[in-house]
Amino acid sequence: MSSGHHVPTIGMCVRVWLALLVLTGFTIFIASQDLGVLNTPVALLVAITKATLVIVFFMGVKWNTPLTKTVAVSGFVWLLILFFMGMNDYLTRGWLGVAGR
């Protein structure tokens, strides 16, 4: 975008790339470990970290305008609305009884 004057330096790109590689290695490692109930949360946490690195550094959101940041964040907020209000159904199905159900 025209308003982003700063661009990531080569060094920074390389460091982010290395971090992504390390996290990928970690993903492969934990896939072979049984963490019980933590299996999915840990995998998701690693995936979210990787996605955040890509969005913030490789896609240049860090150096962009507040408007771009708002757009980037609101996309995820809307996804959270879907999850939150959806889970507000799935996790509460036993809370209130219905006659005949």
Place this chain on the structure above:
Amino acid sequence: MKEADVQQEPSYLGAPYGLASWLLTKDHKRIAILYLISITIFFAIGGSFAAMIRAELVTPQGDFLTADLYNKVFTLHGVVMIFFFLIPSIPATLGNFFMPIMIGAKDLAFPRINLLSWYIYVVGATLTLAAVIMGGVDTGWTFYTPYSSISSTTNVTTAALGVFITGFSSILTGFNFIVTVHRMRAPGMTWFRMPLFVWANYATSLVMILGTPVIAITVLLIAAERALHLGVFDPRIGGDPVLFQHLFWFYSHPAVYIMILPGMGVISELVANVSRKQIFGYSFVAFSSLAIAIIGFLVWGHHMFVTGQSIYAGLVFSIITMLVAVPSAVKTFNWTATMYKGAVVWDSPLFWVLGFMGLFLIGGLTGLFLGAMGLDIHLHDTYFVVAHFHYIMVGGGVMAFLGGLHFYWPKMTGRMYSEPLAKVASMLVFFGFNLTFFPQFIVGYMGMPRRYHSYPAEFQVFNVLSTAGATVLGAGYLMILLYLVYSIVKGPKAPMNPWGATGLEWKIQSPPITHNFHETPVVTEEAYDYLHAPAPTREVTHHE
């Protein structure tokens, strides 16, 4: 006046000539016309499906259409009217044409993407028409699982892909509008000087880009489920059919606001003009658009009170549904307050405004009936629901679209239509509409379910009334089509500002030049400054 020299410039309609110049145009005004022609065709197709439905329901027996054919007809009526007419109706035509002009821009931010969105729309629509020709689709426009995913043997995949592709067209339009509002405003055009039509389209665009990806993925999942048996929605292999309804309504409730918000924007313009007053509570009306866009994403579960959704979730969705009525009421009250003590003129735009307000009010209030959980158990899937959403989407959306089309027609085409004919047509549409759909509230309350081709004989009188109303309504629409087309050929030339309206769009020639403005305008006045507005010039039109 200087209008005389301005009129000598060739307008966007004639420069350059030829079919190729239209099909490859990057001019937002020409793309709006392309959209206008396309949605008119789809309105006619969707309307002919409606005619078949109403013809079948004249008698209690299922004698005109078989049950299977009837299922296909109401499905296609819904799919065509919602995805190919209502959603693009105002944003892609009036929004495309006037949003850039209203903020003093030469075009949208991305003219090529604008043209691309029309082509994507055409491809998606053609694919859905292909599904019709191949034998139709019978799931209802809602594509509910498990019927759409494992049971139906009709062309669900083709129709779903058509909807999927068309989704990208509205994402691109929304994206284009948002960037345009942020980056292309003329000097002096601050956010709070923007016409409310621009605010409404901006809010609509937010809904388009935040919601449409979800419906696109959801219908794609249906196609994938049918082809690959993934088990996302199939409970036998771990899926959940109710999940489909969550995903579907996450988009499709906000989609109602895609259909009605731009209409509210049009009505704000028209109300100010017919009252010749500044809009009462401008910033409240502007922010209520944003409030509707945002709160509209939190209420989708009100479509699912009778599914397996938890009662607790139903309560939450029901309460937030009541809340979303507040910003709509803010708009309605502010329009009324604008008209109060206004110098109301009995021009044809007033007829559309009053029609919209009456029908939208009934539609909105009956929405509260349906949002109340207990009452919805009784009314769910009855004709009460059918009547309610037609009052919103046709009574509100289509009335506003027609009002806007009449108001802006002189600017778009440079021609005037017959004012008396327009008044007659608006009343035909209003009375025809009420005669069609008001009996459906009653018969629905009495328990007539939707989506059946036959019904108990005691419901016949209401259905006959409804079909009679649909005939009047159809005649009204046909009349509008005829006199508008006639006006292009034989109508008197339109002056620059026939309604004596405020706004940049009325300070340029009719029809505008390709780049809208000779030089970038500098805005120094607030929106709707009717104290300083010119007098209407419609009466002094020269017949040529």
